[in-house]
Amino acid sequence: MIGAHGHPVDNTAELEGRMSGMVIRGVGSCLPAQRLTNVDLESMMDTTDDWIADRTGIRERRIGGSTSDMAIEASRIAIERSGIDPATIELVVLSTTTPDQQVPATAPTVQAALGLNCGAIDVNAACSGFTYGLIASAGMIALGSGPVLVVGSDALSRITDYHDRGTGILFADGAGAAIVTPVDGPGSLLGWDLGTDGSARGILYADIGSVLKMDGKEVFRRAVRVMASSAENAMQRAGVTIDDISLCIPHQANIRIIDAAIQRLGIPMERTVTNLERVGNTSSGSIPLALDEAVQASRIADGDLVLVCGFGAGMTWASCVLRWGAA
Numbered sequence: 001m002i003g004a005h006g007h008p009v010d011n012t013a014e015l016e017g018r019m020s021g022m023v024i025r026g027v028g029s030c031l032p033a034q035r036l037t038n039v040d041l042e043s044m045m046d047t048t049d050d051w052i053a054d055r056t057g058i059r060e061r062r063i064g065g066s067t068s069d070m071a072i073e074a075s076r077i078a079i080e081r082s083g084i085d086p087a088t089i090e091l092v093v094l095s096t097t098t099p100d101q102q103v104p105a106t107a108p109t110v111q112a113a114l115g116l117n118c119g120a121i122d123v124n125a126a127c128s129g130f131t132y133g134l135i136a137s138a139g140m141i142a143l144g145s146g147p148v149l150v151v152g153s154d155a156l157s158r159i160t161d162y163h164d165r166g167t168g169i170l171f172a173d174g175a176g177a178a179i180v181t182p183v184d185g186p187g188s189l190l191g192w193d194l195g196t197d198g199s200a201r202g203i204l205y206a207d208i209g210s211v212l213k214m215d216g217k218e219v220f221r222r223a224v225r226v227m228a229s230s231a232e233n234a235m236q237r238a239g240v241t242i243d244d245i246s247l248c249i250p251h252q253a254n255i256r257i258i259d260a261a262i263q264r265l266g267i268p269m270e271r272t273v274t275n276l277e278r279v280g281n282t283s284s285g286s287i288p289l290a291l292d293e294a295v296q297a298s299r300i301a302d303g304d305l306v307l308v309c310g311f312g313a314g315m316t317w318a319s320c321v322l323r324w325g326a327a
């Protein structure tokens with residue numbers, strides 16, 4: 001390598017240091033207080049509690065959060081549970097489709113509120129974004145980075161038309177966060193898969209300043225297919241099969257999508273985390289919220305293999321296999 005003044009620099013030691021794996025040390029989440037039930041929606045659009053529950057599995061959701069407030073609260077909890085010194089955090093990766101402002105990104109708001117001294121970026125891969133962030137954090141750690149704060153936060157109620165029964169029944173607000181730290185050896189991330197099909201961007205989108213528009217049937221059809229195939233790719237890369245997986249954490253979009261995808265994968269509902277009945281579809285918040293609930297409910301033990309899989313607008317998809325607590 002050539003140094004700043006053109007002199008060769010011996011950075012062999014630094015490069016040799018870049019062999020760390022990642023491990024998740026603490027998770028946290030945040031939901032706004034305001035409940036919006038299916039019965040509430042009956043007075044806002046032409047729908048019924050029974051229809052929504054049958055066709056989506058959702059009974060209520062939370063609304064009224066701001067992306068940064070929820071991200072900050074979820075991050076505070078994750079940092080506290082991780083036991084790390086926040087001064088050691090080197091990067092904030094915040095996944096959101098609903099940044100507080102068009103410019104700047106929302107990650108700097110989180111960095112400032114938490115008093116961190118580090119880099120901070122937003123990622124927009126919709127509902128796949130938290131998983132994109134998790135996988136990217138492993139790359140940063142392999143490059144020698146210290147702890148990374150990965151957050152998923154979305155205030156979808158801000159861009160949802162609660163008179164549109166095609167979208168208003170699904171979307172909601174919520175956030176989750178994880179502290180990812182370096183460990184010697186390969187770490188927790190055993191396999192991963194990322195994908196995009198930008199030709200399908202028109203099936204779920206919100207124009208700037210506008211609300212979400214969705215071709216629900218088409219999203220549904222593609223979602224089942226890509227969620228299963230992406231999960232399979234990640235497991236193949238990890239060298240494991242579905243029988244090795246202790247717990248599957250799918251994106252919480254629609255219980256029928258989850259049912260169909262896990263059936264394809266061959267994992268039973270007892271080994272799958274669902275919370276959409278209470279929280280709806282929180283996009284970037286979806287997977288870390290479900291992960292946090294699973295951890296708090298002691299559904300994950302050290303050594304367990306956890307399969308994370310999801311899809312979102314873009315169309316994007318992302319999956320990974322984690323060996324929990326692989327320190």
Ligand code: UT7
Nearest residue numbers: 046047048051055056127165166169216217219220253254
């Ligand atoms: O993070 C990714 C986000 N997006 C998704 O994951 C969305 C994926 N898609 C879905 O979840 C489903 O397509 C929806 C829940 C959006 C819609 O469910 P569906 O089973 O695909 O309903 P549909 O559009 O095929 O409509 C079936 C019937 C229709 O009536 P007819 O034509 O059979 O008489 C609709 O008009 O249900 C009617 N319908 C409703 N009725 C009551 C559609 N939406 C509603 C509603 N309430 N909200």
